[in-house]
Each structure stands twice: as structure tokens, then as C-alpha cells.
Amino acid sequence: MTQHYVVTGTSRGIGLELTRALLAEGHSVSAIARNPEKSAGLSELKKQYVDRLRTFTADVTRDDDVKRVAQELTESGAIDVLINCAGTFLDYHDDFLSIDFKKILQSLETNTLGPMRVTRALLPLLQKSKRAKVVHITSLMGSIGDNTGGGSYAYRMSKAALNMFMKSFSVDFPSLITLVVHPGWVKTDMGGSQAPVLPRDSARGILNVIQRAEREQSGKFFDFEGDELPW
Numbered sequence: 355m356t357q358h359y360v361v362t363g364t365s366r367g368i369g370l371e372l373t374r375a376l377l378a379e380g381h382s383v384s385a386i387a388r389n390p391e392k393s394a395g396l397s398e399l400k401k402q403y404v405d406r407l408r409t410f411t412a413d414v415t416r417d418d419d420v421k422r423v424a425q426e427l428t429e430s431g432a433i434d435v436l437i438n439c440a441g442t443f444l445d446y447h448d449d450f451l452s453i454d455f456k457k458i459l460q461s462l463e464t465n466t467l468g469p470m471r472v473t474r475a476l477l478p479l480l481q482k483s484k485r486a487k488v489v490h491i492t493s494l495m496g497s498i499g500d501n502t503g504g505g506s507y508a509y510r511m512s513k514a515a516l517n518m519f520m521k522s523f524s525v526d527f528p529s530l531i532t533l534v535v536h537p538g539w540v541k542t543d544m545g546g547s548q549a550p551v552l553p554r555d556s557a558r559g560i561l562n563v564i565q566r567a568e569r570e571q572s573g574k575f576f577d578f579e580g581d582e583l584p585w
Contacts, residue, residue: 375557438491462508466512469516481529492513494536
């Protein structure tokens with residue numbers, strides 16, 4: 355069944371691969387990125403899928419941008435699936451004594467408040483769908499139970515906070531199926547060249563998790579292979 359997906363962070367990496375995979379499946383995609391016109395991948399997809407891909411320029415940390423996109427999307431009707439994929443990792447090499455607190459604030463703004471902002475703005479359109487799903491791309495590094503390595507305070511804290519947002523949202527809006535999904539360690543600009551998972555494989559796995567998700571999975575934490583993860 356053809357559905358309308360909204361995906362953030364689509365100019366590269368996992369977000370771009372999710373967009374590519376969804377279009378190949380026949381779905382319609384509204385792709386949000388800070389600078390979509392600078393993405394060669396998005397530009398190529400727009401030529402190939404003229405009728406099913408729309409791109410929107412927005413920074414998820416800016417209220418005005420997100421509200422404008424939400425208004426523009428009203429003409430598209432219901433949103434069936436929202437995938438919040440935009441994110442940042444600013445403190446990979448920082449230890450506790452050297453951490454810049456601005457990085458923590460910037461990480462929370464993008465990784466936590468960004469998905470909250472987008473979800474709130476698009477909620478009326480999600481509620482128009484008969485079986486809407488809201489999915490946030492998180493990280494195993496946001497798991498408190500799995501944290502044996504320490505470090506990366508800004509990134510870990512922002513993803514743990516994202517997970518908590520999702521859990522509360524799933525309780526408050528039980529008519530929606532809401533998940534957080536760990537994409538694996540992916541070979542992207544963020545993941546680095548040593549990462550073992552290719553973006554297309556991560557994207558395919560994430561979509562399998564999303565498309566199989568039923569009401570009983572709502573409010574849970576999965577990896578891209580469908581395994582439930584510890585909080």
C-alpha cells in the first residue's frame with residue numbers, strides 16, 4: 355500500500371538512503387533537509403521521481419522553519435509515517451574534563467528538541483492517517499543499560515533524552531505507533547569509514563522494523579535488525 359512518508363535529515367547518509375528505498379517501493383516522500391539543493395543524491399532522486407518526491411528546506415532547530423514546512427505540507431493531506439532522522443554527533447573525542455557545554459546544548463537542540471519540534475508541528479497531519487507511525491532514529495549510545503564505555507556525554511545524553519520523549523509521547527498519544535530505532539554503526543560521515551554497516555542496509559532494516567510494527571511494539575526501542583534494546 356502506497357503511503358506518505360516525511361523524513362528529516364535527507365541530504366545524505368541514512369536519511370538519503372531511507373528516501374531512496376521508500377521511493378523505490380512506490381511511496382510518496384516529503385524530504386526535509388537544511389540545504390536540499392546542495393544534495394546531489396536528492397537532486398538525482400527528484401529527477402527520477404518527479405511525482406512522488408517533494409523536498410523542503412528547514413533546520414529542525416528553528417521553530418519558524420518547521421512551522422513553515424508544516425503549513426506547506428497541509429496541502430498534501432495526511433502523513434502516514436514520520437521518520438525523524440536529522441542528528442549530530444559533536445563530541446566523539448571529548449572527555450569529561452574537556453567537554454564544551456555548548457556542544458551539549460547544541461546536541462540536545464538537534465537530537466532531542468528537533469524531533470520534538472517536528473513531531474508537534476506535524477501531529478495534526480499524522481492524526482489524519484488511519485494508522486500513523488512516528489519513528490525517531492536514536493542510538494544504542496543513548497541506552498543507559500548498555501553504557502559500558504562512558505564518554506560522548508553530549509551525544510549520549512541527547513539520545514537518552516530522545517528515548518524518554520518517545521516513551522512519554524507513546525503514552526500520551528496511543529492512537530499512533532511510536533518507536534525509536536538504532537540504525538547500527540553505519541558507514542556515513544558521522545559513523546566513519548570503519549563502520550561495518552552500509553547505509554542502504556541500515557535503511558532497509560529500519561524500514562522493515564517500521565513496516566512490521568504493530569500496536570504492541572509502540573513505545574519500545576529496537577535496532578535496525580528488529581531486536582529490542584535495553585533502556
